[in-house]
Amino acid sequence: MKTTNLVTLSSFVSVEDLSVQEVEALIARAQYFKNDGARPHLTEPVYVTNMFFENSSRTHTSFEVAERKLGLTVIPFDPSHSSTKKGETLYDTSLTMQAVGIDLEVIRHPENEYYEELIHPKENEHLNIGVINAGDGSGQHPSQCLLDMMTIYEQFGQFKDLKVAIVGDITNSRVAKSNMELLNKLGAQVYFSGPSYWYDSKYDQYGQFKELDELVDKMDVMMLLRVQHERHAGDPNEAQFDAKQYHEEFGINQQRYDQMKDDTIIMHPGPINRGVELASELVEAPKCRFVCQMENGVFMRMAMIEAVVRGRKLGGLS
Numbered sequence: 428m429k430t431t432n433l434v435t436l437s438s439f440v441s442v443e444d445l446s447v448q449e450v451e452a453l454i455a456r457a458q459y460f461k462n463d464g465a466r467p468h469l470t471e472p473v474y475v476t477n478m479f480f481e482n483s484s485r486t487h488t489s490f491e492v493a494e495r496k497l498g499l500t501v502i503p504f505d506p507s508h509s510s511t512k513k514g515e516t517l518y519d520t521s522l523t524m525q526a527v528g529i530d531l532e533v534i535r536h537p538e539n540e541y542y543e544e545l546i547h548p549k550e551n552e553h554l555n556i557g558v559i560n561a562g563d564g565s566g567q568h569p570s571q572c573l574l575d576m577m578t579i580y581e582q583f584g585q586f587k588d589l590k591v592a593i594v595g596d597i598t599n600s601r602v603a604k605s606n607m608e609l610l611n612k613l614g615a616q617v618y619f620s621g622p623s624y625w626y627d628s629k630y631d632q633y634g635q636f637k638e639l640d641e642l643v644d645k646m647d648v649m650m651l652l653r654v655q656h657e658r659h660a661g662d663p664n665e666a667q668f669d670a671k672q673y674h675e676e677f678g679i680n681q682q683r684y685d686q687m688k689d690d691t692i693i694m695h696p697g698p699i700n701r702g703v704e705l706a707s708e709l710v711e712a713p714k715c716r717f718v719c720q721m722e723n724g725v726f727m728r729m730a731m732i733e734a735v736v737r738g739r740k741l742g743g744l745s
Contacts, residue, residue: 435738439731440542440560441567442609450613454577456730457723460496466729469498470743473736475531476504476524479561480511483535485697485721486561486570490533493728497736502529518544522554530741531557531732539566557735565599571696572605574727576613578720579648582692587614592642595621595652595677595704597630602696603652607633618642621652621677639677644686649679651695651704670703680706684714692716 432452442450460466475494479487494501506512511520517536524532534542541563548554562568576586583589591610597603597619607630610617617634619626626636643649654673674680679693684706687693693705693715701707709715737744 433737434730434734436734437738438542438546438558439569439735440546440558440563442569442572442605443567445609445612447612450573450576450609453573453727453730453734454580456733457573457577457726458581460729461723461726466497467733467736467742467744471741473499473531473742474502474529475499475533475732476502476529477533477561478504478506478520479535480506481535481537481562483561485724486535489721489724490559490561490570490728490732492725493732494533496725497729497732498742499531499732499736517541518552518554521545521556521558525554525556529556530739531559531735533559533561535561535563537564539564557739557741559731559735562601564601565604566601567605568601568696569605570724570728570731571602572609573731574720574724575602575606575650575694575696576609577723577727578694578716579692581719581723582690582716583647586610589615589647590618590645591615591648591650592618592620592639592646593634593650593652594619594639596625596654597621597652598625598627599655600652606650618646622673640683643683644688646687647691649687649691649693651679651693651699653696653698654700654703670700674703674706678702678704678706679709681709684709684712687714694720697721 434449434452477487477490491501521532542558542560545558560567560569593603607617611633619634619636620639620642691714695705695717699705699710710717736742
């Protein structure tokens with residue numbers, strides 16, 4: 428991958444509009460940071476706040492570490508003690524953040540496309556604050572998607588014609604949606620597997636649905652998805668869910684692990700339901716990249732934050 432261009436964006440909410448060249452540039456920049464490359468020097472303070480309206484360990488902590496590595500000033504935000512508990516809208520909360528001097532918001536929110544009203548204000552509205560999407564409902568998860576692309580690239584050095592299986596709770600997964608779109612754009616061959624009741628035929632435009640055991644020995648990447656019980660309200664399949672049965676039918680156990688090619692990698696966005704999507708003893712196995720994904724998340728988020736800092740001409744950067 429040969430690129431020296433730096434991506435510049437006013438906000439970073441989706442992977443849909445990224446070009447192949449921009450994805451390559453973000454991966455190259457993240458690898459540069461990972462290899463101890465010089466960080467951009469801020470001559471003016473940049474203030475950022477992390478507004479997580481859904482629980483998070485990896486993404487929240489990873490973004491904060493990335494922000495601090497870049498020299499940004501992190502302002503704490505706790506939704507449980509904010510005025511959103513009094514009924515304040517996300518728009519008005521963001522308007523408040525802008526008024527007190529916040530430059531960037533990193534937001535995770537249960538509503539799909541919550542960011543539309545923030546990055547496309549109506550006439551006579553004056554909100555102009557940088558937004559980085561840390562996950563919107565079952566919509567998009569751009570930072571997880573890009574760190575996944577970085578992890579795949581580190582293993583294979585390219586994407587064209589790689590066989591990637593996305594396995595599990597596909598309908599409810601923002602990770603699946605971001606990854607299937609970008610993998611197609613990058614030239615990979617995408618396959619789906621898992622419970623048919625958590626799959627929608629609209630995804631056929633991105634790949635083929637097959638039984639898991641048809642794929643195990645043929646894939647380059649096995650991308651497992653967490654069963655998202657919190658999004659199954661009203662789903663009759665949730666009441667009948669059995670973790671042991673799911674693992675037997677749709678999980679990666681030792682037998683399936685052994686059937687994989689030697690250079691196949693297993694990925695999972697976390698948190699892992701051990702013994703459900705992946706056998707507990709395989710979480711840190713040689714073919715599993717779960718820990719590597721978390722490590723890469725810091726550096727990819729540094730690249731994403733820098734793209735918005737530069738795009739908004741903050742911190743003395745241009």
